Amino acid sequence: MVDDIADLRAARWAGSLPLAFGAGAAVGVLGGMIGLGGAEFRLPLLIGVFGFAALAAVILNKAMSLVVVLSALPARLTAVPLDELAGHWVIAINLLAGSLLGAWAGAAWAVRMRTATLYRILAVLMVGMAAALVLTHTTTASTLALPDAVRAVTGVAAGFGIGVVAAIMGVAGGELLIPTITLLYAVDVKIAGSLSLLVSLPTMLVAFARYSRDSSFQVLRSNWRFAATMALGSIAGALLGGLLLGVVPNLVLVPLLAVVLLISAYKLARH
Incomplete structure (x- = not known):
């Protein structure tokens, strides 16, 4: 019953397409300024501002993340060819x-x-994302010197954990994949960014396919205009954020974004 009420409340907000585009653009700018898609910032907006219930917000976030990743793939393949x-x-x-x-x-x-x-x-995953954001953008970790067999097993385990987190939050997982790739496999961060897209895309499709089997997937059919508009805003914002990359120093921007995630986590925990 609580979820039904939340979804009805969301239906009214979902009619405000300019607000959806603006919120998506704001998320895209924030993510683009640190080289991410920003889906972890979009999720609390879907719940706290637009009023979607938790699972509905996750499904919508996953759909929008998928669109953003698909739009980013051609540019990444141009920068780092196949x-x-x-x-x-x-x-x-x-x-x-x-x-x-x-x-x-x-x-x-x-x-x-x-x-x-x-x-x-x-809420717990938001706190984890905030910690990962700070660690990956303010520290430099050395590559782990592991035997090939151990590295392979560790890669599968890390991939499983990232897949779980990405599915539950409805994100692409690049904020976790990129540091994992550089830490485990000692590749350049530019290549790691492209590899993360190649990993996250099929991973997201699998999660999306599983969600499509549940009745909650109806929220996407009912709010596809809202989702499409917010996704377009996210893409436009990400392009603008990419142009603003480096304008605000990471030592200022990253802690600020981490605080945003922590506040969002607190609000979700009290929901």
Whole structure:
């Protein structure tokens, strides 16, 4: 009943397409300024501003993340051609071996959770995202010197965990994939960014397929105009954010964004 009320309230807000575009653009700018898609900032807006219930917000966020990733892929392949990525295909396969399973499992868990439990888990993951954001943008970690067999097993385990988190939050997972790739496989961050898209796209499709089997997927059919408008805003904002990359120093921007995530986590925990 609570979810039904939340969805009805959301239907009224979803009619405000200019607000949806503006919110998406703001998220895109924030993400673009630090080289991310910004889906972790879009989720609390879907819940706190537009009033969607937790699972509905996750499904909408996943759909919009998928659109944003697809739009970013051609630009990434122009910057880092496929022939340059060909020598690193083993990395993508290694991570996908875990992330595809993790995405299916994460989506399956999300649709079975009580709403209150999902809010709390999202709050915990928001705190984790804030910590990852600060660590990856303010510290430099050395590559782990691991035997090949151990690295392969660690890659599958890391991929599984990232797949679960990405599915439950409805994000692409680049904020976790990029540092994982650089830490485990010692590749340049530019290549890591392109590899993360190649891993996150099929991972997101698997989670999306699992969500489509649940009745909650109806929220996407009912609010497709809202989702499309917000996704377009996110893409436009990400392009603008990319142009503003470096304008605000990371030492100022990253802690500020981490605080935004922590405040969002607190509000979700109290939902």
